[in-house]
Amino acid sequence: MLSLPPFLLFYLAAAIAPLTTGRTRDVVLVLTPLLGALNLWYMPEVGQVDVVFLALELTPVRIDGLSLLFGYLFHIAALIGIVYALNVRDTLQQVSALLYAGSALGAVFAGDLLSFLLFWEGLALSSVCLVWARRTPEAYSAGVRYLIIQIASGLLLLLGLALYWQATGTLEFNRIGTGSVYGWCIFFALGLKAAFPLLHSWLVDAYPEATPSGAVFLSAFTTKVAIYALVRGFPGTELLVYLGATMACVPIFFAVIENDLRRVLAYSLINQLGFMVVGVGIGTPLALNGAVAHAFNDVIFKGLLFMSMGAVLHMTGKINGSELGGLYKTMPKTTVLCIIGAASISAFPLFSGFVSKSMIMSAALDAGYNGIWLLLLFASAGVFHHAGIKIPYFAFFAHDSGIRAADPPGNMLMAMTIAATLCIAIGVFPELLYQALPFQVSYSPYDTTHVLVQLQLLLFSALAFVWLNKRGLYPPEINAVHLDLDWTYRRLLPRLGRPVVVALSRLDSALRREVQRRVQRSLECVRRLHGTGGLLSRRVTAGTMVGWVTLILAVYLLLLLLA
Amino acid sequence: MDSEHRYLFDRPKNVSRILYLLYACCLAVLAMEAFVHRHVEHPWEGVPGFYPLYGFVGCVILVLVAKWMRRIVMRPENYYQRQDLPQHPPASKDAS
Numbered sequence: 233m234l235s236l237p238p239f240l241l242f243y244l245a246a247a248i249a250p251l252t253t254g255r256t257r258d259v260v261l262v263l264t265p266l267l268g269a270l271n272l273w274y275m276p277e278v279g280q281v282d283v284v285f286l287a288l289e290l291t292p293v294r295i296d297g298l299s300l301l302f303g304y305l306f307h308i309a310a311l312i313g314i315v316y317a318l319n320v321r322d323t324l325q326q327v328s329a330l331l332y333a334g335s336a337l338g339a340v341f342a343g344d345l346l347s348f349l350l351f352w353e354g355l356a357l358s359s360v361c362l363v364w365a366r367r368t369p370e371a372y373s374a375g376v377r378y379l380i381i382q383i384a385s386g387l388l389l390l391l392g393l394a395l396y397w398q399a400t401g402t403l404e405f406n407r408i409g410t411g412s413v414y415g416w417c418i419f420f421a422l423g424l425k426a427a428f429p430l431l432h433s434w435l436v437d438a439y440p441e442a443t444p445s446g447a448v449f450l451s452a453f454t455t456k457v458a459i460y461a462l463v464r465g466f467p468g469t470e471l472l473v474y475l476g477a478t479m480a481c482v483p484i485f486f487a488v489i490e491n492d493l494r495r496v497l498a499y500s501l502i503n504q505l506g507f508m509v510v511g512v513g514i515g516t517p518l519a520l521n522g523a524v525a526h527a528f529n530d531v532i533f534k535g536l537l538f539m540s541m542g543a544v545l546h547m548t549g550k551i552n553g554s555e556l557g558g559l560y561k562t563m564p565k566t567t568v569l570c571i572i573g574a575a576s577i578s579a580f581p582l583f584s585g586f587v588s589k590s591m592i593m594s595a596a597l598d599a600g601y602n603g604i605w606l607l608l609l610f611a612s613a614g615v616f617h618h619a620g621i622k623i624p625y626f627a628f629f630a631h632d633s634g635i636r637a638a639d640p641p642g643n644m645l646m647a648m649t650i651a652a653t654l655c656i657a658i659g660v661f662p663e664l665l666y667q668a669l670p671f672q673v674s675y676s677p678y679d680t681t682h683v684l685v686q687l688q689l690l691l692f693s694a695l696a697f698v699w700l701n702k703r704g705l706y707p708p709e710i711n712a713v714h715l716d717l718d719w720t721y722r723r724l725l726p727r728l729g730r731p732v733v734v735a736l737s738r739l740d741s742a743l744r745r746e747v748q749r750r751v752q753r754s755l756e757c758v759r760r761l762h763g764t765g766g767l768l769s770r771r772v773t774a775g776t777m778v779g780w781v782t783l784i785l786a787v788y789l790l791l792l793l794l795a
Numbered sequence: 796m797d798s799e800h801r802y803l804f805d806r807p808k809n810v811s812r813i814l815y816l817l818y819a820c821c822l823a824v825l826a827m828e829a830f831v832h833r834h835v836e837h838p839w840e841g842v843p844g845f846y847p848l849y850g851f852v853g854c855v856i857l858v859l860v861a862k863w864m865r866r867i868v869m870r871p872e873n874y875y876q877r878q879d880l881p882q883h884p885p886a887s888k889d890a891s
Contacts, residue, residue, distance in 0.1 A: 370876070488861035489869075561802040597836045605837060613850045614857050629804065681833045688824045688846040695821050696854035698814060707862040713875060715868040722875060 235275045237293045238303055238341055239351070241268045242310070242334030246327050258318055261326060265311035265333070272303050280343050288403060291343025297670035301524060302340040302460050304668070306333060308654070309452035309531050316539050316647035317445035328361035329449050336453040340460050344403040345393040345418075348461070352389060352425075355454050356382030362446030363438050371441040377718070378438035382454075385424035392417030408465040419466060426458035426509065427502045429478045433718035435502060436486075440494040440551075444542030447494060451501055451538045452531045459508050459527045468515025473596075476513055477604050480506030480611035486716060487618035491552045491709050493627055494541050497534065500577065500619040503611060504530045510608065511592040514599045517671035522591030525665055529576065529584040529658060536573035536651035537623060540566050543644050544627055547637035553622075553709035558632035565639045567628040569648040576655040578620035579612060581686055584655045587662035587677045590686070594675070613693045620690075621697050626709055821847070 245264040249257055280294040310333040317325065335354030342348040356379060363375035395414035397403055408415050420431075427435045439450050466472065480503050487499035504526070511523030543566050544559065545551045560567040572583070579585035589612065596605045639645060658665050662677055700706040761768045804810055825847055835841045 484857060485861045485864055486868075488858055489865050558802075560804070602837055606839070609849060610853045610857075613853045617854050617857060680831050684824060684827055684831055685833065685840075685846045687820075688828070689850040691817070691821045691824055692847040692850035693854045694817060696851045696858075698817065699851075700855065700858055705862070706858060707865060710865075710869070711872045713870045713872060714865070715870060715874075 235271050237281070237338075238268060238272060238275075239334040239338035241271060242330050242337060246330035246334065249326055249330060250323050257326070261314045261318070261330070262311070264330065265307045265314060268310070268337075269304065269307040272300070272307065275300075288346065289344075290347055290403065292338075292347045293341050294343025295341065297668075298460070298463065298524065299340045301528065301668050301670060302456070303337060305456070305528050305531055306336050306340065306453065309333070309449075309535060312532075312535055312539075312647050312651050313445065313449045313452065315650065316448055316542070316644050318643040319641045320443075320445055322365060322443075324361055325365045325443060325446060328358045328365070329446075331358035332362065332449055332453055336457050339457045343405060345389075345396065345405050346403050348405055349386065349389050349393060352457070353383070353386045355425075355457060356386060359450055359454060362449055363442045365446055366441060366443045368441075374438045374441040377721070378434050381424060381434040385421045388417055388424070389421035392421055405461075405464060407467065410466065410469055410471070419469075422458050422461045422465070423475075425454050426462060427455060427479065427505055428475050428509075429482065430717060432479070432483070432502050433716050436483075436495055436498040436716055437718045439498045439501075440492050444546045447542060448535050448538045451497070451534050455501065455505055456527050456531055459505065459512070459523065462509065462512045463520055463523060467512055467520055469513055472509050472513025473601060473604055474513075476506045476509030476511075477607045477611075478506070479503065479509060481607050481614070484611060484614035484618055486714060488614075488622070489707055490714055491554055491711060493551050493553055493556070493623055494538065494545070496553075496618060496623060497537050497541060500615055501530075501534055503615055503619075504534065504577070506611065507589060507592050507608065510604065511595065514592075514595050514601065516595055516599060518591060518598065518673045518675060519595035521666075521669045521671050521673050521675070522588055522595055525588035525591060525669060526585075528665060529588045529655075532651050532654050532658075533573050533576035533584060536569065536648055536655060537577065537619065539644065539648045539651065540570035540573060541623070541627065543640040543648070544637075546644070547640055548635050550635070552711060553626035553630075554711050556627045556633055556635065557630040558628070559635060559637065560628040561632075562636045563628065563639050565645055566648070567624065569645070569652050570624050570628065572652040572655055574620045574624050576659065578616035578690060579686065580659075580690060581678070581683045582656070582659045584658040584665075586659060586686065587665065590677045590682055591675055609689070613689055616690050616693045617697060621694060 242264055245260055249260050252260055275295055277300065278296055280291050283290045283292055310329075313329060313333075317329065320326070332355065335351045335358055338351035339348055339355065342351055360375050360379045360382070363371055363378055365371075392414045393403065395412075395417060396408070399412065399414060408418055410416055410419055420428075424431050424434075435455070439447055442450055462472065483499040483502040483506075487496045487503070490496045490499060508523040508526050508530070511519040511526065513519075541551065544556065544563070547563070548556065548559070550556055576583040576585045579589045593605060593608055593612075596608060666675065697706070760766055763769065825844065828843065833840070839845055
């Protein structure tokens with residue numbers, strides 16, 4: 233096998249990039265995903281590399297249909313993100329983005345849990361730099377919280393894999409299931425990064441604080457690696473269906489009222505992950521194909537939306553819906569590209585979201601999850617409402633904010649154009665994507681019923697938006713913070729913990745005082761004995777000494793005589 | 796930038812054109828239901844106008860519930876900034 237392990241090229245590039253400057257670095261950055269994709273093309277479709285390390289049988293590289301699809305996806309995402317970030321002159325961001333993409337590739341090609349864990353931690357360490365690279369106090373503290381939770385996920389995975397190894401004597405990463413303690417450990421470790429309900433707050437906390445280009449990378453990798461791992465380890469786990477439906481439905485309420493448009497996108501990212509998680513939970517070949525295909529499309533259209541909002545942030549310095557509006561006048565290209573992304577995420581026919589979301593919906597009905605299907609339908613209408621209409625409307629239309637920012641630099645437009653082209657290409661020619669899917673299922677999204685009912689659903693959702701706006705019922709964009717679960721560890725726990733900390737510090741100071749008192753007392757004693765006039769510090773003349781020695785010798789003599 | 800320049804949606808007429816287009820599309824897809832034979836899998840799908848009604852009502856409920864949620868979850872803009880960083884001088888005078 234002549235080809236390199238997919239992650240190696242990115243790690244090498246991350247080592248080389250800081251040594252170069254200017255154009256050379258641009259060339260290194262752009263060539264990396266292109267060469268990587270070529271490398272992937274020449275790899276065998278099925279195969280693995282085995283290594284024995286410390287008596288552990290490891291498989292650092294395993295190639296099959298599933299990992300290959302994610303491999304191509306991550307190369308596309310890396311290329312789009314790199315082109316988008318070409319105008320950024322920040323070594324920290326460029327190197328960490330390469331390491332981040334490399335870790336994601338390493339994780340999807342890892343054939344054993346230990347290798348997977350190493351890349352899983354690599355994802356956490358490299359991605360946090362993209363948050364910190366914003367270099368604001370808010371980004372710094374959000375990054376710290378993000379890192380703590382990501383590392384917690386890694387530790388849980390480590391615990392799970394140790395128990396797994398103890399129980400089975402192997403580290404192979406195949407179907408794991410939730411029939412055991414290690415299964416649950418690994419399940420929740422993956423769940424943390426897949427933003428399961430109640431475990432999701434890191435995502436909406438940290439992603440909107442990242443740099444404009446950092447958020448594009450962040451939206452692509454971490455969560456999709458988690459989805460990949462769920463497909464690999466937990467297909468058909470029924471709990472996932474209910475978790476996924478919750479993820480699809482609950483965040484959209486927050487998205488409707490949120491003001492920071494990139495945070496709206498973060499909520500809609502969880503909503504889209506919900507669809508994928510439902511697909512994994514159903515576990516039929518059609519559903520798993522749907523989950524994987526939707527992950528593929530989501531990386532591209534969510535990337536496109538994050539790029540368009542990043543462009544707005546880059547050009548205007550603002551991202552709050554309340555401060556934006558009317559940008560279509562001077563940013564027409566960004567507006568059109570954003571609308572293409574919005575149409576794709578809303579699953580309009582002929583756009584990419586439609587061809588993958590409908591697979592999951594059909595699979596839910598096939599498997600008899602009627603209630604779940606209704607919830608997903610509601611979530612589909614909702615996603616159009618908050619991501620499809622709200623994002624473009626408040627950024628580019630709505631009231632005129634008076635901002636007259638131009639379209640972003642050419643490289644940003646180029647990256648967005650690549651993503652938009654892919655969105656439409658996959659939407660129009662779904663076979664391109666379908667033939668790369670890991671399971672053999674024949675499915676056609678374009679039958680009259682599907683198209684008609686989807687259009688009905690979406691158009692009447694749009695009608696609801698218009699009606700609510702005309703009646704003045706639509707919640708206005710307000711400069712405000714909307715609390716989410718991160719409130720518990722940013723405010724509630726510190727507040728509850730304060731009495732404990734106060735009590736502990738009181739106890740601590742009492743203990744210190746007591747110890748200090750004792751030290752003081754023994755010092756006093758020493759001082760008394762050795763101080764002026766103290767017992768041990770009296771001056772004694774040499775004559776007295778001689779007298780005492782003579783006396784002792786006399787006593788010895790006497791004792792000898794008596795013996 | 797020429798402040799006198801009038802852009803596409805500065806004319807209310809163009810906005811209402813878009814809206815009329817939307818209404819027309821809504822009517823068209825509603826009418827098509829009568830002509831297109833739909834295959835039905837879910838028990839509720841067969842109800843005439845199920846999808847339009849579900850989309851419209853779902854979105855209205857979504858927005859109204861979200862609006863109501865603001866009463867619980869909304870805080871001033873600087874809510875977290877006030878205490879995330881150590882304050883100088885330490886929290887003795889909390890401005891707001």
